[in-house]
Amino acid sequence: MFIAHKRKKDGEIQELSAHLSEVSNLAATFAKKIDAESAGRLIGLLHDFGKYSQEFQLYIKSATGEINPDEDDYVDAKGMKGKVDHSTAGAQLVWQRLKRFGNSGQGELCGQILALCIASHHSGLIDCIGVDDKPVFSNRMSKPDEKVHLDECQRTADKEILEKLDQLASVDQVKKLFNQLRRFVDFTNPSTIDFFNLGFFTRFLFSCLIDADRLNSAEFEDPIRLKERLERSGSINWKVAIDRLENHLSRLSVRNYVDELRREISNNCKNNAYKSQGLYTLTVPTGGGKTYASLRYALHHARHHGLERIIYIIPYTSIIEQNAKVIREIVEHKSDTRPWVLEHHSNLEPEQQTWQSKLVSENWDAPIVLTTMVQLLETLFSGGTKGVRRLHQLANSVLVFDEIQTLPINCVHIFCNVMNFLVQGCNTTAVLCTATQPLLNELKCPEKGQLIVSEGNELAGDFNRHFVDLRRVDIYNQIKPGGWSAPEISALALEQFQKHGSCLVIVNTKAWAQELYLRCAECVNDSEIFHLSTNQCPRHRKILLYLIKKRLKHRKPVLCLSTQLIEAGVDVDFSSVIRFLAGLDSIAQAAGRCNRNGTLKDEHGNLIKGQVFVINPDRESTGMLKDIDVGKDKAERVLSEEYEDMLSPAAIKQYFRYYFFDRADDMSYLLVGKQHRNDSLLNLLSSRIGCNENFSNRENKVTLLRQAFMEAGRQFKAIDAPTQAVIVQYGKKGRNLVNELCSVAKEFNARRYYQLLRQAQKYSVNVFPNIWDKLIKENAVHEIQAEHGIYYLDEEYYNESFGLGTERVGRMTAQIL
Structure with a gap:
């Protein structure tokens, strides 16, 4: 008997033939989404073929x-x-079986793609040709048999596996797979985008294999998970969710002109849901009811086209819980046999996966998923196997991008190429939601990749009219030479707070948020002043936002000092807003937190506009934050051009023209260091211009992959400085959660550990490397269990006002993170 795995809790053995067959079936199901079912079946069958060797079995x-x-x-x-x-x-x-088919090298290409998936299923996709021109793939395919044991495995493998292999590793496999590749690639004269598509097709298949392998391992270790997956398999009954949403919307009263416009936009989205799949924009002024409208579109569209899931991609973790709560309250009932909504917004999963972490990692298997842009980009481009397993879930789905203008500038070309790939070949519909639509279909270098957006693909209707109708604020450009000092900003905030009863100050750095909070707190009651930043865990911010909203609703005084986390999608309504100079899109988002519902009145009961002040501080450390720095510069340029309304569609469009033109060279994800001089992530994932190594005897043959997948994965980071998640002991629940995680980890219970890690997302803070190093030196972070890669914070390093800090709360003053 050949062993694949042995279950920890009871010693049950999973035979190798069973594991290979089951993974083969799962991978085939996943790969069917891109009409590559047979290819998925073959890589699943062979991924652990080397376990038939005596060396592995003895091990x-x-x-x-x-x-x-x-x-x-x-x-x-x-x-x-x-x-x-x-x-x-x-x-x-x-590779050996398929490369002999096809007069023009079609079998070599197909064999290479499948071989890459199999060879990489523990390491992450390997390089085809390394950045040092090392022929990595060729070397792997010629690795000596005494180290690989292929001959031995072919002699000893189970007969049923060999019979399936003979059926699958055939000329028909090559014909099917190559015909599918031609949907994405022009082989006569391949471009940068064609090479990218070839590589991304490989990554998609790789995702199918990784998820199949991890799922089968997890379900063998915990059979209840298999039972649960089978119970929820089959098509989603979207009608249930639709009926609940429509019932909810029918009960919403129309209080004023803002609600009338929200209803019009929502109805437009529903009516457009029956159009064909594709790439759509949903351009709605801030406060225009985008959450309900996009959900309405997505549910009706998913039902009409028989899609598998809806995935919301949200820029900030601070918005996820709010949106998830809204959606849950509408579509979930206690009588449901399974949850409709999954939140996934933390990088708690360790980078180097242990067998335990493989069992508990998320794979987005839910009807409605809410995740962050960071998590999505990690899924699309990161190395290793942790994130990529989710990739295939993007097919047969509706992707709703909330605040698409927050897409990192260095990811623009690779993001556009992926979206076109998914929309054109994977039955995916993508919706780009924002009040400030970036010009992703009008880029300076379209040959590197830009979105393909058809005419008439706006879901909301006439945005120019909507903008005029929803104008609820006046913007005051208060930028001055030398900038505003901290005492001046504090005085302005206190003046607006005392005059109007509520004021929101949005800054660009945590340092300013803390300093202004401490200054203003001297003049404001504790119950009336709030501080918000990402140093606070989602649970903490949720409680603070609940208190803020409750006070605003009952017209009680509120002064809030916040980083930009509050300006995108957070449903708050202040009478006055002060915004530090930033990109015009950020200023527009900040304006959306002022007089959001159009209910602000003067002392005579007449409707009036809210006031938004744009100011420049006299000192600000944003030099390392190029996105903010360039955004400030281009916004100031537009502000100086004297538009009648500095947030009008014309002004926003001009801002993005300036911004994108200035950042055009950054959009390919430029790499740094001597090894990557003049290179980019786009190049590593596509044509490899500048690479001196090539495959021999390729004249008059189709191209082979030259991508440096592993190096690209090493270089990619969704945010400039990679973060480490740490669980904080906020409140009694936070402390209990950490205690149970530690105890469960010692006596490993995959099912409970999985549940606890999901809960821990609400109590996690993502920490930048410089802060992480300080916490390590202070001995303030501790591993849940040795080698698990999941950490918790000493409770003395969490402050009720500011959240996570690098000093014990007792000796903390105005520490600036």
Whole structure:
């Protein structure tokens, strides 16, 4: 008997043939989404083919106690961990079988794609050709048999596996797969985008294999998870969610002109939901009811086209809980057999996955998923295997991008290429939601990739009219030479607070938020002043926002000092807003927090506009934040051009023209360092211009992949400075959560651990490297369990006002993070 896995809790053995067959079936199901079912079946069948070797079987039997230490066959499993190659055999086998088919090298290309998936299923996609021109793929395919054991595996493999292999590794496989590739690639004269598509097709198949393998391993370890997955399999009954939403909307009263316009936009979205799948824009002024309108569109569209899920991609974790709460209250009922909504917004999963973390990692298997742009970009471009397993879930889905203008500038071209790939070949519909639509279909270098948006693809209707009708504020340009000092800003905030009863100050850095809070707190009651930043965990911010909204609703005084986390999608309504100079899109978002519902009145009861002041501080450390710095410069330029309304559609369009023109060179994700001089992530993932190595004997043959996948994964970070998530002990629930996580980890219970990690997302803070180093030196962070890669914060380093800090609360003053 050949062993694939041995269950920890009861010693049950999963036979290798069963694992290969089950992963094969799962991978085929996932790959069917891009009409590559047979290819998925083949890579699933061969991914662990190397486990048929005696070397691997002695290793796993020694590691799991099947062979006792005193037996002759026993080996030092601990010393051999990670050193027994069981992935190359299957890769070499599929490469050897397929490369001989096709007069123009079609079999070589198809064999290479499948071999890459198999060879990489533990490491993340390997390079085809390294940045040092090393022929990584070719070397892997010629790795000596004494290290790979392919001949031995072919002799000893189960007969049923070999029979399936003979059926699948055929000329028909090459014909099917190559025909599918031609949907994405022009092989006669491949462009940068064609090469990118070829690589991304490979990544999609790789995702199918990784998720299939991880799922099967998790379901063998915890059979209840298999039962649950099978119970929720089948098509989603979207009508249930639609009926609940429509019932909810029918009960909403129309109080004023703002509500009338929100209803009009919502109705437009519903009517447009029956159009064909594609790439759409949803351009709605701030406060125009985008959440309800986009949900209405997505549910009706998913039902009409028989889609599998709706994925909301949201820029900030601060918005996820709010939106998730809104959606849950509408579509979920206690009688439901499974939840409709999944939130996924933390990087708590360790980068180096242990077997435990593989069991508990998220794969977005829910009808409605809410995640962040960071998580999505990690799924699309990061290295390793943690994020990529979710990628195939983007097919047969509606992707709703909330505040698309927050897309990192260095990801523009690669993001556009992926969206076009998904929309054109994966039955995906993408909706770009914002009040300030960036010009992603009008880029300076379209040959590197820009969105393909058809005429008439705006869902909301006439945006220019909507903008005029929803204008509820006046913007005051208060920028002055030398800038505003902290005492002057505090005085302005207190003046507006005392005059209007509520004032929101939005700054660009945590340092300013803390300083202004401390200054203003000297003159304001504790119950009336609030501080918000990402140093506070989502649960903490949720409580603070609840208190803020409750006070605003009952016309009680509120002074809030916040970083920009509050300006996108957070449903608050202040009488006055002060915004530090930033990009015009950010100023527009800030304006959306002022007089949001159009109810502001003067002392005579007449409707009036809110006031938004744009100011420049006299000192600000944004030099390392290029997005903010360039945004400030281009916004100031537009503000000086004397538009009648500085947030009008024409002004916003001009702002993005300036901004995108200035940042055109950054859009390919430029790399730094001597090794990557004049190189970019786009190039590593596409044509590899500048690479001197090539595959031999390729004349008159289709191209092979040259991508440096692994190097691209190493270089990619969705945010400039990678963060480390840490669980904070906020409140009694936070402390209990950490205590239980520690106890569950010691006596590993995958199911409970999985549940606790989901809960922990609400109590996690993402920390930048410089702060992480300080916490380590202070001995303020502790691992839940050795080698799990998941950490919690000493409760003495969490402050009720400011959240996570690098000093104990008792000696904390105005620490600036």
